[in-house]
Amino acid sequence: MSVLQLPTPTAPVDASLVACVAGVDMGSHSAKVVLASVAAPRRVLAAARLVYDTPTAGDPIRQARFIGDWLRRCSSHPVRGVTCSLPQSLIDYEASPLDADAGPIGAVASDKLTELLGGEAARVTADHWITDASGGRRVLHLLWSSTDLACGVAREFDEHRMTCRRLVASPATLGLVAAGAGEGAHLVVDLGHSRATIALVDGGRVLFARPRVALDASAALDHLQQLAGLSRGSAETIATGQGGGVQSAGVSELVHEAFDQWLRGLHFELSRTLTYLDAAGLGAEPGSILLCGGGAAVRGVGDWTSSRLSLPVRACPPPASASWEAAEPYSPVFAAAAAIATAEEAP
Incomplete structure (x- = not known):
């Protein structure tokens, strides 16, 4: 089979055409796609691993186009929206102590990003969160990626008439992955094609990460x-x-x-x-x-x-919030895609 030929869907044709949302873990070598029903009770309807050809593997915009084309042509379920996790190779992460007298968190995060990137801070899309540490200390976590890249990925899905509802990124994605593993803190390890991300997660929040x-x-x-x-x-x-x-x-x-x-x-x-x-x-x-x-x-x-x-x-368990009914058996390969698909609420 040619590497450019789209693989067949892993779920049988569903005559009821259940509307779904797609969770996409883009990856650097292959995309993992999970479709979850919109209506309750939540069900995982299909799962697929789509291997990129060489030019696509190095271009996230082409990756999004490839995934959108597969969803449009091969999915037996109408896709209401897409949540996409960007590859860790395209994300930067920084954690730093937060002063006790720090001002509004949004402004502090913006200032820290400018300190790190200088004038380039205007060209990135960023997210931040705060966690507590022992001794009353607080930690500021920052994630960022190129705005051109993020907008380009979202635009490709939009052009396939699938609204990209949210972009998420490792290591923050691993907070969702740990949701079905029970109470308490867990060390979550995403073992990718050539790199790994290690994150300490408690209550769905990343306290520490090594991307x-x-x-x-x-x-x-x-x-x-x-x-x-x-x-x-x-x-x-x-x-x-x-x-x-x-x-x-x-x-x-x-x-x-x-x-x-x-x-x-x-x-x-x-x-x-x-x-x-x-x-x-x-x-x-x-x-x-x-x-x-x-x-x-x-x-x-x-x-x-x-x-x-x-x-x-x-291995990470399947999401606790949905039953796994896809023809493709659950595997920890799909953990991130399943977590972001089932975390999404109805459009």
Whole structure:
């Protein structure tokens, strides 16, 4: 199949044409799309992973056009609106202490952005939030991206007659991902194609984040391809079907070898983060580690990591606010797209 050919939808044709909203996790290598019904009770109706060709992977405007075209041509449900999570490679994040006598938060956030970017601050779209830390301290969190890029992505969906209702971004997206994991703080880890984002989340709010952590799952798959002489698709099937964790029964030596460096890198970054959080005094301690993204689908990664850390490690559960009725089985690959789709209220 040509890489330019749109994949077929993963949900069967629905004669009732249930109206839905789309949650889109754009990603750097592929888009994850989840359609959730507008009316209560909320249902996840379809899910798909759309792999970009090489030119599209490097251009978020083309990515939005590709996704909009798929939704228009292949979805069996009318899409009332789209909420889109931008790739972490296109987002910048900064957290800094907030003075006790700080003025209005909006003005403080604007001033901080100008301090960081200078004249370029006028060319970005930004969001901010405040969290409390121990000792009465407060922390200002800032996220920003190019206004031209954000408007261009929204415009592509609008041109497909699908209103882009909201743009969200990692690490803030991970606050939504943790919503179905139960009470208490969680360390949420989004294992992407070549980078990871690690965030401490409590009550849906990100208290601490490390974006763009170098963890290259793609390199591990490349290694597996070379070792076994497999196609890319076959390598992914083996990695997710047989597992990359050394504690998993029946895992081939090839998969062990291919994913060993990636697993050790993940363990190092999680240990490093937990050590920092122990001393940071953020007012919350994680009770578990939740994995999402493509790397979380490597079977055995949770058991392997949990056996080496003091916390349980598991894949992000499906959203608690909707039943999963898509033909495509739930996977942590869809965690972000499902979270933003089911968090949306009716248009």
